[in-house]
Amino acid sequence: MRAWLLRRVAAGIAIVFAAVSLTFVAIHLAPGQPFLPPDERPMAPEVVARLRRNYGLDRPLPEQYLRYFVQLARGELGESFSQRRPVAQAIADAVPNTLLLTTTALAIDFTLGILIGLFQAARARRRSDVALANVTLFFYSLPTFWLALVLQLVFALWLGWFPTGGVTESALYGSLPLLGRLADRLRHLVLPALTLGLVGAGGTARFQRAALLEALGHEYVRTARAKGLAERAVLVRHAWRDALLPVISLAGVALPFLLTGAVLIETVFSWPGLGKLAADAISARDYPLVLATTLLATCAVVAGSFIADVLTAVADPRVRLTA
């Protein structure tokens, strides 16, 4: 167990290190450089040169690389070029927004997905199963940003129930009482979270249905039925326990997906989260910010698969965590 833990942590650190190094080399090799906004009036060459010197961009690449990792080891992420403030601050502003959005979306995704999959498996091959299979396949195949636009059109533009974007009603938010603020945040959260949750739920339901049908083919299910257990008990207490394992590992994979799937959704709903931050940083060639978001995203992937493995081991007594 301890050996396994050590190995996983070491492998995780190695992967994150490699990913950040790769990004570092790639962004420095690419043409184009910071402080040269393509659309705006260019800055004077002397100013650019001074800025480059201030940020250490005039040093040789290996030296910059070493400096970056030394700085990283001290827990510093550097100064953002485009936002003119510490990267850590920019990220700290974005993380709560993204976490709020993705945890809500994950909750919708898995609650809805697991329930639909369970329902479908209980009446496999009947008309309701086939109809639901088509619905889940449709949602699974949707471009998320398009569903976002459709929901915006129907619920924000036509019905006017929800706002079209943003996290809060900026003009009003300050003057609202506490409950009003909460309600305002919720109203803004509904559409983006629903978009991510519905598309995810399509995939989860398909996965859960397939896993349950496989579990229902096992011998122990026949035994349970032969004992005279009610079909509901067989399905929920015997087969479902087994069929939940693959869904747990899916949750680990979904963690980074929600972070990156959020790039498009955050753009559509102008939601100031990590995805939007990363996309903006890339187009501004904001090296420290790009590196920091890559670092964070890679950590999320590594952590996701780690959590999935641990949860699987907790849920399944047959799995032992060995190196």
Add this chain to the structure above:
Amino acid sequence: MTAATLFALTVVIVGTGALVSWCRRHRWGDAGRRFFRHPSAIWGLVVLVFLATVALCAPLLTPYPPYEQILALQDHPPTWLHPLGTDFFGRDVWSRLAYGARVSLGVGTLGMLVAVTLGGLVGAAAGYFRGWTDAVLMRCVDVGLSIPRIFLVLGAIALWGKLGVGALILLLGLTGWFATSRIVRSDVMSVRERPYTDAVRALGARPWWIIVRHVLPNSAAALIVSAALGIGNMMLLEAGLSFLGAGIQPPNPSWGNMIADGRDQLGTAPWATLFPGLAIAFAVMALNATGDALRDALDPKTRER
């Protein structure tokens, strides 16, 4: 543009032909029967053939060129002359949709072809040679899988500037092979221990000959299925990139940038946004349905009971 799309469609046809001939040689009867008995197979195939026909025959099926602007008809709702309406620039949405099918389907298919080829070769090399080859290749795959793909692609596009169609296909292919190579690797690892591989090796065959001729055909099922299911993902990614303005550049129509174009007129002219999205949804849905049926037919292990 047209040369590239024609090439794409040729590849689709050749690919289908290769699939059929492969099925003929390897228990085509059995797998074929299982495939066509699958409830969603026929439905998916019909939609795919329909879309491929629309893409191929776009000039015959569309009354207007995709770039023609009818300035008197901006944001016009659907009529008999313009069955899906016109967009903000007065362009016929149906014509653009038909031409966009060439780009969207072509980019998805060709990108997947690159990804499957690369994934197959890397996976085979890692699984067959084992040792340090395996270790190095698989660590690369680990790293590739842990950087979110949209970051990779967006980063590449932002840093190297706007890409042409060919470069976009390559980029999508080069970032899409990681998962495939893992599947192939585990397949190859079990095949290389079989007696017949030993026999071929004893006859003096070179490693790559063994891999291509004797080992990879055993992974063909896995490759075909991951290709069929992967095209849909490629198309979604292309659409997302084009929507962000980083993929197919206007005025070339792609389903993704049509949605982006229509977005600002969402309230007044929703048809310009709705129809391209539905086209993507149905194309990807058909691909996934066909992929599901292929998986169940080719790979009896994962077949649903």
